[in-house]
Structures are given as structure tokens and as C-alpha cells.
Amino acid sequence: MLLATDLDGTFLGGTAEDKEQLYTLLRHNKSIQLVFVTGRGIRSVLQLLEDTALPRPEYIIGDVGATVMHLPTLTAVEPVQAEIAARWPGDHVRETLKKVSGLLHQEAHQQYRCSYYYDEATDIDGARLVATSLQCDLVLSAGKYLDILPAGINKGYTLQQLLGVLALPHQQVLVAGDSMNDYSMYATGFRGVVVGDSEPELVRLTAAMPHVLQARRTGAGGILEAMEFFPEFGTYLQKEG
Incomplete structure (x- = not known):
């Protein structure tokens, strides 16, 4: 197994x-x-x-x-x-997401994704729109983690x-x-x-x-x-x- x-x-x-x-x-x-x-x-x-x-x-x-x-x-x-790797838009993902209010970037080393902390003040809808425009998916977990990943x-x-x-x-x-x-x-x-x-x-x-x-x-x-x-x-x- x-x-x-x-x-x-x-x-x-x-x-x-x-x-x-x-x-x-x-x-x-x-x-x-x-x-x-x-x-x-x-x-x-x-x-x-x-x-x-x-x-x-x-x-x-x-x-x-x-x-x-x-x-x-x-x-x-x-x-x-x-x-x-071919699906990841590149380093500009993080730069583009800077305009979304309430996101706190996780400083740990990341490959082919961007990870953030979020709370009730975070503009989740705005982050989702940016992710979609970059051909990425947004995943929320544990009530505090927000990940931007290549679509699919x-x-x-x-x-x-x-x-x-x-x-x-x-x-x-x-x-x-x-x-x-x-x-x-x-x-x-x-x-x-x-x-x-x-x-x-x-x-x-x-x-x-x-x-x-x-x-x-x-x-x-x-x-x-x-x-x-x-x-x-x-x-x-x-x-x-």
C-alpha cells in the first residue's frame, strides 16, 4: 500500500x-x-x-x-x-498581489506558489480575482493560510x-x-x-x-x-x- x-x-x-x-x-x-x-x-x-x-x-x-x-x-x-513549473506565471505573482489589502506574505522559501496569512480584514475576493487573472488558483486552509498556486x-x-x-x-x-x-x-x-x-x-x-x-x-x-x-x-x- x-x-x-x-x-x-x-x-x-x-x-x-x-x-x-x-x-x-x-x-x-x-x-x-x-x-x-x-x-x-x-x-x-x-x-x-x-x-x-x-x-x-x-x-x-x-x-x-x-x-x-x-x-x-x-x-x-x-x-x-x-x-x-510550466504552469507557474513567475515571480510577478507576488508583486501583483501587493495591491490586495490584508495579505501577510510568508517568508519561507517557496517554489511555484505564493503563500500568505489572512484574517477577517483581508480582501479575499480581491485576491481571488487577481489569482484568476494570473491563471492561478486560490486555496484557503485552517482559517489563516492563503495559497496561490498554478491553475489546477x-x-x-x-x-x-x-x-x-x-x-x-x-x-x-x-x-x-x-x-x-x-x-x-x-x-x-x-x-x-x-x-x-x-x-x-x-x-x-x-x-x-x-x-x-x-x-x-x-x-x-x-x-x-x-x-x-x-x-x-x-x-x-x-x-x-
Whole structure:
């Protein structure tokens, strides 16, 4: 199987016991392939992986889907990355968005996206109009993050493209997340889990999806709960036991 999981609030969340159980399973069961699918940039994920307690993924999809890297070789996954880069309008995106009131630019290194903090005073409609004029999409998440991405690029799209490169069937994939920038992974039809204490809007939009489990347990516990819930993934827990 392939576990494609968000990091903050999902893979990095939950109780110490649940994290230990999940991380031990992933370290010992090499038939489970791990992919991080995160809003963090690649540099941030690499810094996070300096913690040797964390299982190492095979692939990292970063920047809310705008970057994709093979971790063992530290190389971009092609032709997926080149196709994303070709859709990005360029450095003038940030300059153009300066005219939108209430946006606070995130200073972290970003590739093929621009990321901001927003609040109730931010002109979201204005930002959306600018994004559309630049052939970009606007994604809101966690009530404070605003991302500008190339049109059609998101976590779900890039994960689909990666699976095409790997020639891996969707039936072998479990996705996990907790915020609205994860929604595209569920919308593509992957079996998935919305972990406990997720963003309310994500819970609402996925509630009627038969392929998505609304977990009770938070973070890593929600992922374990999903593996128990879906029969095709429960066998991996049995092997561990």
C-alpha cells in the first residue's frame, strides 16, 4: 500500500502512543510506501527529517502540491515537476498581489506558489480575482493560510501524477489530512481519512463521501483507525501484530 499523508495536524499529530505505533509500523513494514503531502516547502520537510524518530518517506509532495521530490536521490520527479513549473506565471505573482489589502506574505522559501496569512480584514475576493487573472488558483486552509498556486495544481493532482509515474493503482492508496488544502486528495476519489479535530469545513465537505472515514482519533491515531476500518489496509496491521 501507499500512505499519502499530510504532516502538521495529521502525521505529526495525535498521542505519543499512536505516533509510536504508526511510526514503528512504517519503519518495519517495507511493503508500505510513505509519501508526505504537505503545505511545507521541501527545505522545511528536510529539516524536519533530521529527527531520526520520524520514518522517512520515499517521496515528498510539498508546497501544497507545487513541488514533488524523490527523497533518496533528492531529485524532482519528472515530468511531473516540469509540467507544474510550466504552469507557474513567475515571480510577478507576488508583486501583483501587493495591491490586495490584508495579505501577510510568508517568508519561507517557496517554489511555484505564493503563500500568505489572512484574517477577517483581508480582501479575499480581491485576491481571488487577481489569482484568476494570473491563471492561478486560490486555496484557503485552517482559517489563516492563503495559497496561490498554478491553475489546477493541488495536493490531489500532484499525487495522481506521481501515481502515474509509479504505475500504482488508486486502490492501494490511503490518503490522510486535516485541513482544506487536503480536500483535493479526497475529491480525486482516493480512500482516505479525515483525522479527528480536523478543520470543520473539510469535515463538512467530505461527510457524504463513502470512500472517506471521519475518524474519532486525532493525528496518527486517525490513520491507524482508517487502516483498521478499510479491509484492504487492515491486513498490514495484522502483519505487524
